[in-house]
């Protein structure tokens with residue numbers, strides 16, 4: 191495994207579990223100092239221990255993200271914990287509140303757009319200018335395959351991620367000329383705590399519509415995220431890579 195990210199600090203939101211955890215571990219294996227973020231102390235401790243046990247470097251922060259202040263606080267802490275610099279930002283934390291649109295409440299709508307759109311927006315606003323000043327930065331946003339097609343019960347969630355995909359292009363245009371690449375991945379159903387909360391038959395049915403015909407493991411998402419975050423993807427700006435077993439192509 192190359193240690194090409196040795197001098198990089200990587201902030202991964204929602205890295206106490208699932209896709210974010212696998213990404214944090216994979217970035218640390220490439221040498222990055224990883225900033226692990228989530229709400230659950232035990233899960234955060236386990237991720238940091240796993241990274242350190244593998245010879246990597248990690249620091250952690252417990253926070254509930256959802257608004258401007260939480261994003262700005264995290265950016266301030268991350269810059270300090272990262273010895274003055276955050277080079278890689280993975281906007282991964284998200285909430286998927288599923289159900290009919292006519293049953294959704296305003297609180298659920300605000301929670302969804304708060305965590306899935308507002309927090310990434312203000313983390314980028316807080317961190318990308320310093321990346322641009324240093325002339326190198328890489329941002330990877332975690333979207334979803336249901337940002338690209340209509341899926342009953344996923345209107346609010348899909349719409350929030352569609353906003354993030356447009357932001358991916360807008361930020362690539364805004365910060366790309368100053369050395370900051372911005373890209374996204376759009377996962378299909380992946381085996382994490384998030385899908386544990388959804389009936390198996392629904393997850394399998396959704397996964398079964400893709401050519402791969404199965405649910406992904408978080409590590410299969412992490413490898414795409416790390417690719418985009420690293421210089422392996424040095425000429426890739428503003429794209430959303432479907433990592434969905436082929437669903438978007440059907």
Ligand SMILES: NC(=O)c1ccc[n+]([C@@H]2O[C@H](COP(=O)([O-])OP(=O)(O)OC[C@H]3O[C@@H](n4cnc5c(N)ncnc54)[C@H](OP(=O)(O)O)[C@@H]3O)[C@@H](O)[C@H]2O)c1
Nearest residue numbers: 204206207208209228229230254255284379380382383384
């Ligand atoms: N799993 C899928 O099938 C799938 C498919 C498409 C897209 N995605 C996207 O992938 C991303 C990761 O999801 P996952 O499947 O890996 O889920 P997961 O295992 O449930 O992980 C979610 C992570 O986000 C953190 N988090 C959630 N709400 C938070 C908040 N308000 N403030 C701070 N941290 C918060 C959790 O922290 P704690 O555990 O510490 O509370 C955890 O680390 C999400 O954006 C999701 O929309 C997932």
